[in-house]
Amino acid sequence: MKKNYLILINFLILILICNMLTGKTESSKVKSQSSSSIQPKGKAVEFTIPEWWYNGVFYQIFVRSFYDSDGDGKGDLQGIIEKLDYLKDLGITGIWLTPIFGSFSYHGYDITNYYVIDDDYGTMEDFEKLVDEAHKRKIKIILDLVINHTSKKHPWFIDSATNENSMYKDWYVWSDEQLPGWINASGARQPAWNSLLDVINNSTNYYRYNKFYYTAFNGTIPDLNYENPKVIEEVKNIAKFWLNKGVDGFRLDGARFIFEDGPGDKQADSPRTIKFWDEFSKYCRTIKPDAYIIAEIFGGLDKKVLYYTEPNGLSAVFNFEFVSAINSTLAVGKLTQFKLTIKNMIEAIKRIPKEFFSIFISNHDVGRFAELVRTMEKVKIAALLQLTLPGGAPYIYYGDEIGQREGDKRIGDAWKRNPMWWNSSQLAGFTKNQSTWCGQMKTDSQFFTNKINVEDENNDPNSVLNFYKKLIKIRKNFVSLQKGDFVEITIDTNSDKNLESVYAFIRNYENNIAIVVLNSGKNSVVIDQKIDVKIINDNINKLKYVDGIYSKDQNNPIPNEIINPIINEGKLKLNLDGRDYILIILEKS
Ligand SMILES: [Ca+2]
Ligand SMILES: [Ca+2]
Structure with a gap:
């Protein structure tokens, strides 16, 4: 074991030297000292965190429901290949595929063969083609690894x-x-x-x-029994097999439960489990040096932080707290709990690299945010927060980008995993079959009247889809949104209690500054106050507007009457109607 560890260290040093020799500049170095409180001394390895871990935007595909290419009513790998240009156009840089291995269930989270593609989804050749076609479009592929x-x-x-x-x-x-x-x-x-x-x-x-x-x-x-070294050996073989097929990493299912150290609390989050994932991540990087490993860890921010071991341990964990916060508070317009959650999140990520938390709004387990709020304005606010708050690559659940609703609740938990709404036909352009794998589709009346589908939203400049596209582009273009510091702007609520629904913050990195202001309530507010944040105060008359997005007009630059008070006086001066929001990108000259 010790010998293996030394070989691994040597290998990582070699990679580092190679990167230096080839003059790779597109990476940011995060030294392990940032985690000194939880990292054993003398074990530090400098690892260059690949840029795509934080500047990318991921997309989760529930494979059975994305697109059916052969008319059998079930989504498949060829269907994903046919939609890669759509994802590229949306700005997606990585895809998480839910399990595609041999399984008897519709969802695939109970695997019977780790080395084959489920017949419903296609063949190994289809998979290799998918990886190849995705990579041609600079899109990474990660697989859902269910190995507990x-x-x-x-x-x-x-x-x-x-x-x-x-x-x-x-x-x-x-x-x-x-x-x-x-x-x-x-x-x-x-x-x-x-x-x-x-x-x-x-x-x-x-x-x-x-x-x-x-x-x-x-x-x-x-x-599986992880006390048995043969199990660990086999799990590594599985990872190696798929990394050698060209995949870029894994999403780890049920990652808290690998080792069980006794009854009760000790059944999850065992120190041995945390160590296991650290070693597993490093093992994957002996095969693919930038392999990205993201784990499903729920149960609180403090637990998540424990899973950060070293920069070259786990790459990220999903931020379930963000989902609870928007579901329980943004949905009803009360921001108190939301602000507290974000504050706690900011505190938690001070101890670890920011990219360790990945923000998502919906997934195959938690259901769809759009179903809960039923207004596109709130869907856009959630998207704005997802793409501008600190974190690693955010994850968009397929259909979130159009504000898709859930499926029929009578079909078991498949309602959270319903077929994608591609166009306004009866089966939403998902399949040419007479039915889908989960029967006829429940297409919400708004699906028809408000044209919630890819085709119609593509043609509507004010759609959620076009909002996502623009927002993703801005996030990818400006480094403050990828790895900038975070400061909340305190809103003075003395003049008007409605101002309590306003949330505002700044992110900045070197010369780039992003300002986000939103009104989660339904009443109009007038904001007229000093932005009491150092980066603004120190740079009055040195800032210029470079980009932005505004709910009153998502297709044109932000009006000068909003920009000028910020850059000339450091003042936030604007009127926001209910559910209005604004994102402003400035640059220091
Ligand atoms: Ca099919
Ligand atoms: Ca276990």
Whole structure:
């Protein structure tokens, strides 16, 4: 183990030297000292964080629902290839594909074969073509790696349960009894120790009949046994296999639950789990030096921070707190809780590189924000915050960019994963079949009357889609939005209580400054106050307007009557109607 570690260090130093020799300038160096509070001394390795980890914009595709290329009613890899130009035009630089491996379920999070493409999605050739075509368009591909557990139908598990001489005998977590104190670690109403009785076709004639297996989630997905070095070896083989196919990294499912160190709290976030992901990330980078690894970690900001080990450990974790904050507060116009969450987030990321938290609005588990708020103005405000608050590459859930609604609630949890609305036809241009994989589609009445779909929104200059396009472009063009410092602008609410719905902040990096001001409430407000922020005060008469976006007119430059008071007097002077927002990019001369 120690020897491997030394080899790894040497390898990373070699990469660093190679980067220096080739004169790579498009990276920012983040030294490990920034994490001194949680990093053991003497272990620091300088690692150059690739620019695409923070200046990119990712897009999550639920593969079965994106686009059906062959008319069988199910989205597939060829369908994604056909829509790559759409994603390129949107400004996307990376794609997260939900699981594409062998599986019996529609969602693929219970894997039966890690080395094949699910028949519904196409062939290995299709996958190789997808990676190739995406890379031609400078779009990265990351895969959803579900390795805390497998399907209970995986041949490893069946052999482990039934064959006393199996090489997989110790690949799962077995017990003779249901151990006391163990809970379902994922929070579901399911036991941690599952009876094997009914696993294999109601047969009783097998080894381990009447035994119990551990699962962090539910009985259909038994946890792999990470005490067994052979399991770790196999997981590395899986990662290597796909990295060698050209993928750029992984999204880690259920990442908190790898090792279980005892009942209760110790079932998640074990120090051994955190160390495991650190080593796993480094292992991936021995195959692909800039491999990007993002983990699904929920359960609080302090927990997330623990998963930052070194710059070359995990690349990022998803910021679930942002989702809770916009769902519970922005949706109803009360900003108090939202501001507090952001304040806590800013405090948390002072201890780690900013790009460690990736902001998303919706995903396949939390549902769609547009369904909750049902107004495009709020969808745009959420997008504005997602793309301007500090964090690594943000993640757009497919359809969020058009304000897509959820599907029919009668189809199980598939309502959060409904087919993409491409055009105004009955099945929304998703398939040429008479039906989709989840039956007929519930297309909200607004889908027709307000033309919520890609084709119509492309033609409407004020659509959510065109707003996203412009915003993504601005984020990619200006470094303050990628890695700038964050300062909240305190709004004086004495003159008008409605001003409590206003949220404003500045981000700046070297000569570039971004100002965001929004009114989350429904009443109009008049803002007329000094911006009491050093970077503005110090640079009055030295700033010039370079770009921006304004809710009253998203297609033209910001009016001079708003810009002039800022650059000449350091004053914020503007009227915002309900749900109005503004983003201003300035440059110091
Ligand atoms: Ca298909
Ligand atoms: Ca586990």
